Amino acid sequence: MxxxxxxxxxxxxxxxxxxxxxxxxxxxxxxxxxxxxxxxxxxxxxxxxxxxxxxxxxxxxxxxxxxxxxxxxxxxxxxxxxxxxxxxxxxxxxxxxxxxxxxxxxxxxxxxxxxxYMHNGSLDKFISDESNGHNWLTRYAIIKGISEGLEYLHEKLNPPMYHLDLKPANVLLDENMSPKIADFGLSRLVGGDKTHFTENRIGTHGYIPPEHIDAGAISTKSDVYSFGVVIIKIMAGRDGYLRSAEMSSQQFINLVHTDWMNRIRATPVGMYSIQVRRCIEIALSCVETDRDKRPSIGLVVTGLNKTESRSHVLDPLRSQPSLPTSQLCPCITTDHKMLDILKEKLISYQLRITDSRSMEHLVTITTACDPEVGTTSKSEPVRPRIKIIRDYEEGLRMTISMDAHSTKPW
The missing domain is CATH 3.30.200.20 (Phosphorylase Kinase; domain 1)
Structure with missing residues (x-):
């Protein structure tokens, strides 16, 4: 058996x-x-x-x-x-x-x-592996998964459960790099979202909130604090939390945001710009000294969900097959405006795409092809330089210039 x-x-x-x-x-x-x-x-x-x-x-x-x-x-x-x-x-x-x-x-x-058994070991190992440094989507998925696990413990269980030792070593990664919270050796069931006190200090240094260090107080906000430290380390490396204490919140947000924009320069960075900034803002709100100023984990999950809807981040692996690659330039949905594109023949198609949350979207894809080349397998598509202007809900206008064929730079 x-x-x-x-x-x-x-x-x-x-x-x-x-x-x-x-x-x-x-x-x-x-x-x-x-x-x-x-x-x-x-x-x-x-x-x-x-x-x-x-x-x-x-x-x-x-x-x-x-x-x-x-x-x-x-x-x-x-x-x-x-x-x-x-x-x-x-x-x-x-x-x-x-x-x-x-x-x-x-x-x-x-x-x-x-x-x-978790095939990819702990998040601690992943953070230490420099070869993983440029993969924003994987890191975002890890942040989102941890937040949903904590939301389950804090808001879906009755009574709620505290973890009390959340850290990268206690987050395990399966074969698909999905995070799973582990090691409930310090967990305890409590009645309601109240603050409790313990004489014994529990947790791991660097992830323990100040109210627990000073008075032994524990609550769901204890895990939220630890989660904030974990996010910072996912986004800014092992020394990220120490660096955050050396500057203002806005300076740290700008520093981490700029660093990630430089890392993912080869991608349509506008899709992730707001998501990156919002994640580090959430992290800093989670590590507020005053626990009453920290968000609940439910609010954190809601904030992350909003970054997905605003960024329109689609999972290319789940997209349906489209036209021959010899005809296509990158997809541009109808909420974009195209400027400075070569004055060639434009063709539009409708395509049903499934995003990372398994939601389907019917989008219009506008592509450019060279009418003088035809559609043989040897043909090369037009390779325009595309400028995209995007209006976000926050009122931010962002202009992005990108190569239509990122695998074959200009």
């Missing part, structure tokens, strides 16, 4: 001997990572399927009732941006140990949580 047979149903009990077998006895070679609350190992079933096995440290001192509560908290979570719990292990064994220079037989409880 496959270890993943029950993947769509409730998590199931997994025997310790099976977990030892698929992790090579929890060998160092199978270790994926570790933290305060336990180490994580890669488990590979004989059929090739993989899971992540988190071995909880004995220092947790959880009794069976506490473990059962924590397990049920995690098992109740069902969201595309929350890592899925597949199974658990809670077994007590008798082992010989040394105590006061004597060998005695003692009972030892071993507890483990088994999760779906």
């Amino acid at each position: 496959s270890i993943m047979d029950n993947v769509t149903g409730p998590p199931k009990a997994m025997p310790l001997h099976l977990l030892e077998e698929i992790t090579d006895g929890f060998s160092e070679g199978r270790k994926l990572g570790g933290g305060t609350y336990g180490d994580v190992y890669l488990g590979v079933h004989k059929d090739g399927e993989k899971i992540a096995v988190k071995v909880l440290k004995n220092a947790l001192n959880l009794d069976d009732k506490q473990f059962e509560k924590e397990y049920h908290n995690i098992a109740s979570l069902h969201h595309k941006n929350i890592v899925r719990l597949i199974g658990y292990c809670n077994e007590t064994q008798r082992e010989f140990i040394t105590h006061d220079e004597r060998t005695v037989l003692a009972e030892k409880t071993k507890r483990m949580l088994c999760f779906e």
